[in-house]
Amino acid sequence: MNAMNATNAMNAMNGWTQLVCRVALVDSDAxxxxxxxxxxxxxxxxxxxxxxxxxxxxxxxxGHQFDAVVLxxxxxxxxxxxxLFDVNDxxxxxxxxxxxxxxxxxxxxxxxxxxxxxxxVYQLLTSPVEDPALLWWLNDLDxxxxxxxxxxxxxxx
Numbered sequence: 272m273n274a275m276n277a278t279n280a281m282n283a284m285n286g287w288t289q290l291v292c293r294v295a296l297v298d299s300d301a302x303x304x305x306x307x308x309x310x311x312x313x314x315x316x317x318x319x320x321x322x323x324x325x326x327x328x329x330x331x332x333x334g335h336q337f338d339a340v341v342l343x344x345x346x347x348x349x350x351x352x353x354x355l356f357d358v359n360d361x362x363x364x365x366x367x368x369x370x371x372x373x374x375x376x377x378x379x380x381x382x383x384x385x386x387x388x389x390x391x392v393y394q395l396l397t398s399p400v401e402d403p404a405l406l407w408w409l410n411d412l413d414x415x416x417x418x419x420x421x422x423x424x425x426x427x428x
Contacts, residue, residue: 292409293336294318295327295358297351298343298371306399307341307371314406324354331361339367339412343398348379352387367412369405370395 294311296318298304304320311318321327359365372380374397396404
């Protein structure tokens with residue numbers, strides 16, 4: 272089974288049909304970027320990987336559009352997260368953010384202002400990200416074309 276068929280099979284098993292969903296994946300750690308990118312691909316989300324937030328801002332200013340941001344948090348978390356305001360300004364709206372934090376770096380999350388950690392716009396998953404948890408977050412963003420009764424989170428359409 273090729274990767275596309277595997278993704279379609281996973282989406283069908285989970286009762287979801289994908290609508291175009293584009294995620295900006297930002298992580299300064301190349302291995303984390305690769306792993307989280309693989310998970311996004313596994314659940315059928317289109318994504319573009321960036322090393323720094325300024326690259327996302329430049330992409331948006333160049334005309335790229337994103338539905339959400341997945342952000343790997345590390346030692347420089349406060350500086351990285353403060354750039355979210357600039358990303359939102361460039362996008363013209365507040366984008367949902369998923370923080371991905373390795374358990375050993377959880378303290379960096381606690382240093383962020385409370386407003387930067389408040390649901391529903393900001394959510395957290397520990398790395399390595401598990402595909403079902405990532406799929407749950409994406410589904411909760413309501414970026415999917417339809418939901419099948421009896422599967423996944425509560426139907427909203």
